[in-house]
Amino acid sequence: MKNTNSTFKSITAAFLSLTLAGCSSTAAVSSSASSSTGVNMNLANPEKLDCSDLVKPDLDLSNATGVLADVLEEGVLTVATSPDYPPAEWVDDNGTIYGHEMMIAKYIAECLGVQLEIETSDFSSTFVSVDTGKADIALSGYGLKKDREEAYEISVGYVADPESEESKHTLIVPAGQEGNYDSLDDFVGKKIMGQANSLQEMYVTDEILALDTDGTTQFEKVATLDQAILGLASGKCDAVALDNSTAENYVASSEGAFALSGVYFDLTPYGDYSGNIAIAKKGETDMIEAVNACLKTAVENGYVHTWYLNAKAAAGIQEAE
Amino acid sequence: MGKGILEVFIQYWPVFLQGALGTLKFAAIAVLGGTVVGTLVSILHLSKNRLLSGFAGVYVNVLRGTPLLVQMYISYFFIPMVIPALNSIDKIYYVLFALTLNSSAYVSEVIRGGINAVDKGQTEAARSLGMSAKNCMIRIILPQAIKNILPALANEYIAMIKETSLAGTFMCYELMYTRTLLANKYLVWQPLFIIAAIYLVMTLSLSWLVKVLEKRMSVSD
Incomplete structure (x- = not known):
């Protein structure tokens, strides 16, 4: 800052x-x-x-x-x-x-x-x-x-x-854990938070929850994104789904508490x-x-x-x- | 996790100050409006006319039995749908409308309790001296009832201070809204503690005032 x-x-x-x-x-x-x-x-x-x-x-x-x-x-x-x-x-x-x-x-x-x-x-x-x-x-x-x-x-x-990579959408995780995530599969079984009715809600549902065969993945919807960030900071969830530029800003202002997972949602199924x-x-x-x-x-x-x-x-x- | 609570407060205290003033203002308007409407409702409630007292009973039950947030949403979206001319009115009035009606339901019960608590002998004495029912209510019953209900009204004001936090959902500038303002600066947790502290200071100092008020009122007993 x-x-x-x-x-x-x-x-x-x-x-x-x-x-x-x-x-x-x-x-x-x-x-x-x-x-x-x-x-x-x-x-x-x-x-x-x-x-x-x-x-x-x-x-x-x-x-x-x-x-x-x-x-x-x-x-x-x-x-x-x-x-x-x-x-x-x-x-x-x-x-x-x-x-x-x-x-x-x-x-x-x-x-x-x-x-x-x-x-x-x-x-x-x-x-x-x-x-x-x-x-x-x-x-x-x-x-x-x-x-x-x-x-x-x-x-x-x-x-x-x-x-920019503005239109990319990603997940952020607590710092030090970014090494555990190489693909969207690695988020199966985790607890993820995202904004209700947002694009990321759709991506998480289509691309992570769809991979889940035993129902262990949890997706918690929140009204505003800062509630999800608070959830990540307090250990209530393992990852927060959000757009790339917002993710970068939250990571930068967290002073080392959060990290970018480096995993992006695949947007190709959603058309032009x-x-x-x-x-x-x-x-x-x-x-x-x-x-x-x-x-x-x-x-x-x-x-x-x-x-x-x-x-x-x-x-x-x-x-x- | 970024900046500390104190650091955020020092940097943004005017934001919190304005939020706190907004909260106090909303609560004051809601309780004042609620007292006026609530007095009328309580008089209807005590009326011998079954239709009027029945209406007041339903009014109180509906407003006390549904969440304030739902009332705000209905007021905010539904009223301008029914009366499109009201669309140009600032949203704060819809929120205040819901707050006032909600408050009036609680206040009317407080007042009804206060009126009922005045000894029946007072009414009997006044009526036997030839006072009309209206005169008796205004000159004999209400002045005595008010003394009983002032502390309860002040408590309603304290409760309303907390209730107004829901107005922040509609982006009205009160204390809870400061959270939205500062979350835009990626400060997500610090404002919560500051907001909690400010609410606590406001409610505790008001409870203290109520105590002083009660003491002074009891002098004439």
């Missing part, structure tokens, strides 16, 4: 400046006319969610139906997220909900010419928010799962960092979808088509990658050595 000390020192002042408004989590991010140069947004700039100068796709919104029509009429796009997943989305030192997925959300809102409102909840509830119409779309680090595809309209996949997706309520095809058009433009112009790098720097996440 060497590089991040100065960031941490400034947090005291930053949090004092927060209002005592109690629940400051529904952050309405107003669009700003101030100009930032290209995509290299200044991290110190409070208007870091600004993307008014970026190239926008040509959207034909004249025949919009469903929630897209409501969004255009009300002038507000509500996006559900669980802000516990830096650098995709988290509450930054200024109390703003920030991250590269929040930049995507802001970008989509600006492409539609509306304001962005962020609806925060825990991860499982982000789905409920979309279902009940509390939110129009949701971006919360989702990967593609079969049941998600059946239950929701899903966007095209986007990869935040094509150069790589990276993350956005979701909308089933049947809201107009909404998801608009999201797809925005995502494509944002990926093609390299915006998503830039947002990702900015968010990663703002979260104080170091490149793994």
Whole structure:
């Protein structure tokens, strides 16, 4: 955490400046006319969610139906997220909900010419928010799962960092035990923890529990990933399943308590979808088509990658050595 | 395992301070709102009208018999589904709504107990002097009941301080939510101990205040 000390020192002042408004989590991010140069947004700039100068796709919104029509009429796009997943989305030192997925959300809102409102909840509830119409779309680090595809309209996949091993998923173990694991078979008979409804839950079920013939492997689902990390630290489990970059961060900040197992889940059975997706309520095809058009433009112009790098720097996440 | 508890507290104390203030505020609003609604419910409960007292009985039983977290989820997701116009309201109000109703059920039982504890002779004396039932309740019974129930109400406030921790599930800024904020910085275990200590300080100092209050109230006995 060497590089991040100065960031941490400034947090005291930053949090004092927060209002005592109690629940400051529904952050309405107003669009700003101030100009930032290209995509290299200044991290110190409070208007870091600004993307008014970026190239926008040509959207034909004249025949919009469903929630897209409501969004255009009300002038507000509500996006559900669980802000516990830096650098995709988290509450930054200024109390703003920030991250590269929040930049995507802001970008989509600006492409539609509306304001962005962020609806925060825990991860499982982000789905409920979309279902009940509390939110129009949701971006919360989702990967593609079969049941998600059946239950929701899903966007095209986007990869935040094509150069990194971001889209890999792995398991971390207590330090010193990484030598015991060479393949996914070695996790059979162990106790594994992972976030409920996450991609890793699917990987563990499909690729580890499926290998288990005598039912000795235990998979315990937790609401938030930090509970699993706490479980690993306290010896409640043998391994935690999570994505590669989060794994590296937890290993780095554990000061030698955890280690990467070096074993990765095999993602080839899950089709072409790589990276993350956005979701909308089933049947809201107009909404998801608009999201797809925005995502494509944002990926093609390299915006998503830039947002990702900015968010990663703002979260104080170091490149793994 | 990374930083120590003290180190985390020194670095992030404003986060915890704001969380603690949020918790105290939520609990205060819930108990104040709960007292108003709870008083009405207890009066309905004591009413001779079977329909009204029956309604109050069901109200109390449902709210005391279901988990607060479930009530919060229903309030948060279901109310705006039924009344879409309410969708623009900040989520804190749904959470406070559930907290207030939950608190009102407990408070109404406290008040009902307090009213019942006032000697029946008081009502009989007041009524025989020609006071109306309403006047008797407001001028004779309630002032005596309040003295009995104030310590119990204060205890409800202390209990509510702990109950509000569920609001953190909805990312409302209270003490338990600080855990989510700091977990984003990969601090997963230290905040738990800090949060526990702050809750303990808050509840213990309030219990102490209640004791002082009880002592002062007993002077007039």
